[in-house]
Amino acid sequence: MNVVPPALERLIADLNHLPGVGVKTATRLALYLLRRPAEEARVLARDLVDLHDAITLCSNCFAFSETDPCAICADSRRDSRMVCVVEEVADLMAVEKTGAFQGQYHILHGVLSPMDGIGPDEIKVDALVSRIDRQQVKEVLIATSSTVPGEATAAYLTDRLQSKDIRLTRLACGIPMGMDIKYADELTLTRAIESRKKY
C-alpha cells in the first residue's frame, strides 16, 4: 500500500533533484509547502515557470537577464571598452557589489576542466575574442578564481589574447584582509610579494 499520495511523492522526487537536497530534506520541504496556504505554492510554481520564460542570456556578456542586452551592457555610463572576465554569474555579483568596477562583464560559464570534459570550446572564449574586436576593447581584466582551474583558465586566456592590442590585467592575489601573515601559505605570500605596490 502506498502511504504517500502520488502528488506529494512526485514533488519529493523533483525537489530531490536539486543540488544538496537529499530525500529527507526534500520530504521536509514538500510537507512544509503542503502545510502552507495553497496560494503560496501557486506563487512559487508561477515563479518557477517564469524563470525560463522570462530570463534569457544577454547576447553580449552572457549574464542572466530579462532583457537583451542586460542592464549592465545597456547602461551608457559604463565603459564598454573595459571588460571583466568572470567564471559565473555569482562572481559578477561579487565584483559588482564592490562598486569598484565601472566597465562591462563577460561570463565564461565555467572554467577549463579537462577531467570533466570542459575545454575552450565548452566555455565562452570565442565569444570573448570576437567581442574584443567588435567593441574595440582596450582592457580585459581576468577575474577568474585563484584555484588551479581558474588560474589555468586565466593562463589560457592570456595566451589567446596576447596578440590583441589590449591591456591584459589579472586580479591581484595575496593576503586577504584580516589575515595573520604567519598563516599564509608560501604561494600566497610569494604572490603578495610579487604584486606589492608602492605606498
Next chain:
Amino acid sequence: MSPSFLQTTAIVVKVVDYGESDKIVTFFTETFGKITGIAKGAKRSKKRFVNKLEFFTLLEITVIPSRRSSLCLIDQANLLNTFPGLREHYHRYTGAMLMCEMIDQWTREYDSDVELFSLLASTLEKISTCRVKENVIFFLIKMLDILGFGLQLDHCIVCDKFETNALPYSFSPARNGIICGKCRGQNDIGMTRLSISSIKTMQMSRTLPIDKLSRLKISSQSLQEAADILRLYCRFQLQRDINSWKQFELK
C-alpha cells in the same frame, strides 16, 4: 581495530565541490594508496585549508577514517609543494590533469604503491617546468607497468619474434601487444600502426629507472603514436574514455 587517524604524504588528484562550503577530495597517498575524504567548510576556510586542497598539490595530510562509509574526514593538511608551474601554462595543466585522471581511474582505494606515488610526484615536478608531453607519455607507460597492465612491446604476440624487417607493426589493444606485418593478415580492425623507433623508445621507457627517464629523447611522430596506442589501450581496459585526453592532445 582500525586506527583513529591516518597521516601520510599525499597528492590531490581530484576535487569536487560539495554543498555550500565542503569539498570532496581524492588523494593519491604514499602510504595508503588512493583515499577520498570530505573537508568540512573547506571553501570558507581562511586558514585551515586555503590553497591546500587544490589539484596537484603535495601535502602532508591527517584524515580520520569513517566507520560507516569509505569517505574519510580530512582533519589537517600541510602544504609541501603546489607545483605552481602547472597552473601557469595550459598545456602543463592538461598534462597534469590527464595523469591525475589516470591515477584516479586505474587505482583502487587503500591499495598502496610507493613506486607509483614517487613516479607521480616526480613527473608533476618535471612537467611543471619542461617537456610536458614526453614526460606524461613516459609516466603513463611506467604507470601501467607498475600496476601490472604494462604494454607488451618486446615481440610479436603471434610469432614471438621481434624482427625489424617484419614491418609495419601494429598494436592490438584487445590482445595487449604488437603484431608484426607477417602475422597481422588482412584483418587489422581496431589496431594502430607503430613505427620501429616508437616501439624501441617505449621499450626503453619501460626499462629505464624513473630518475633517468628525462634523458630519453622521443620524436614527435613516436610521441603521437605512443599517445594513440595508450589512449586506445586505456579505453579498452577501462571500457570508458578518459576525458582529459581530448584537451591534452590539442597541444
